[in-house]
Amino acid sequence: MSQLRLKLLEPHRTSLEKCVYCPKLSRAACPVSNVEANETVTPWGKMSMAYFAARGDVPLDAGHADPAWACSACFGCRERCDHKNEVATVLTDARAELFARDLAPEGARRVAERFSAREAGRAGELDARSRSAAAAPDAVHVLLGCGYERHAPDVARDALDATEALAGAPTRPVRACCGLPLLYAGDRPGFEAAARRLAAEVAPGGRFVAVDPGCARAVRVEYPRAGVSVKAPELFVDLARSSLDRLQRSASERRVRYHDPCQLGRGLDRYDAPREILARITGRPPEEFIHRREHADCSGGGGLLPATRPTSSAAIADARIAEHRALGGGLLVTHCAQSLQRFRTRGEPAEDLASLVARAVAPR
Template sequence: MIETKKFDKNMITFLEMCSTCMKMCKDQCPTAWATKSESITPYTRSLMIVLNEKGIKEYDQAAIEAEYKCTTCWACEEACLPKVGLPNMIEIARSHIIAKNPHLKPMDEIANRVETLYNPLNEPAEERFNRLKNLLPEKKEAEYVYFIGCMACYRYPEIAESIIKLLKKTEVDFTVIIGDEWCCGSPIIRNGFTNLAKKLAQHNIDQFEKFKCKKIITGCSACYSTIKKDYTDLGLTLNQEIQHFTEFFEELRIKNNIKPIKTLDKIISYHDPCHLGRRMGVYDPPRNLLKDISGKNFVELQFNREKARCCGAGGGVKYNYTDIAKSIGIRRLEEAQFLNVDMLVSACPLCKNQFEAVQNKNNKTEIKDITEIIAYVYLD
């Protein structure tokens, strides 16, 4: 039996409030913008949940698509005066949908991959660390565990390589979960597979305990928000503090007076990942690091911090509804192109992947992860 969280009375009240309000969130929702459809809006999603919960109308195909055509970017919350927390409600609704339709297509494809291969990218589990073999520390215990994440292991080993080299140079006592790091569970939670998410989370928590670490570091914004927030929301106990690498390195460089040894003479702008920014409130550490590196060459995108536009990849939308994700990503890239910046930097491998996937060949803006930039200027 699939475990699901139930909607309590307060949640239903908030959902009713959302479905009948003045609709200020509509213009903030990236999928509403991309589809130009009234049925793909935050308040319509709320209404469909209310109708289902009150037994008036069960989720039909249109309702299911509306709930899943959401990147869970939290942009609607910025326009919501009562702060109803709709993305959380949508994830609960998805778990209810999966409880009734456990083989829902195409969502179950991601779940099947993660359940068998422990990653959503359809890559062999035994090859997770192949591209990092010569760099990995082999400590059985350490103060820090560096949680690498699926994207950095399989798609962007340069991100993991950057972090590992920086940790080694600064003599941080760290290790990695060689052979037993599983997907953090973010794509599974977003798609509504609660039981599998709990299994993944408990496994990773057990590994943190096994290595007797006090703190966890990760360069992936999705891994960061999932481990920090969702693991406890799943009813599990996490005994370690977790930091995104930008938080960790910002503190470290100030404490140890670490200075860049190179300069980067490029105009840089920063894209706030939704998981790191709106969901977790981390805005300053990445900017402080980039400003220290580029000085006056750092410029903000028109929509930044709490108002930052989503890249379009989150919430399962990139995989389940490719065209919608592509439209959203192109719109975000056009902001950087309008400013004529040399480099668009993010702090999430999924954002980097999305921008690279949708970038027009005539757009010469470099797409980088912030860890690559930090490694370039701080390492020999």
């Protein structure tokens, strides 16, 4: 058997071959092919193209590379697949090979180019908070997620306040970015460097809590894949779930509908905890989307889709919002910076679970 020319895909050869010869059972799960109505961007199409590119059956050019970025890393196809194929992971590795050959789409290249400047520009209130906690030996490292810091600073503050109250210790926002945007862009050396910076920052000290589930999954799953060892973060949602008795029921919280973020649900297997927290705060279980838990539909915010395929990303978010409204509306609650940003920028005043927890947590 000849070696694949895209070496990172060698460990995925079996998955790729299963997809190429498959009757496309996962097709209906893919948010991207659902809005684009294009066979090339079905899970089958993207895996086939990656396999053909890896084998040398098609030229390595931008046109054949592009489908690797037509994925929101939602893991939806895995749940419909008899083989539980990790299409998102395979495509992430395909991106790395293609990026290294200068074949990434413009949106992905732009994200990678701007990454360093954005990381250097993160400052202000959070840095001040970080400095004031620096001397506290029991300070909790909190990985908020750049998405919250840049696009939802209200949620970033709420998450820090809630963590501080629940953990009973000062919080110290982690300054390093987990590097997930670079992983999705395809810049593997950049991602690995970011991972090492973050691992070094959180190595000293005690507890380490991650708020954004994309960041949490990156540290828990993608860092080991990249050979970077790091202390595994607790999830904010687990911290809140373990302190339900500290959450006060609020008469002012409206009827809420919960959207399962892909990275928290399928990515980290957390379905019950957010629902229990919302039930505790509002006094009743949250309303649901038609597809939920393992089969929940993506918001269109992940995998760098807003940068590489903005029209498709917006159409995916619009479909979720339309379903939410058709089912009776209420307060749309999610727990992922990318989903929150997608919903808010498409006109739905969604909230993050962290904000509801911050309002509900009772002082010790």
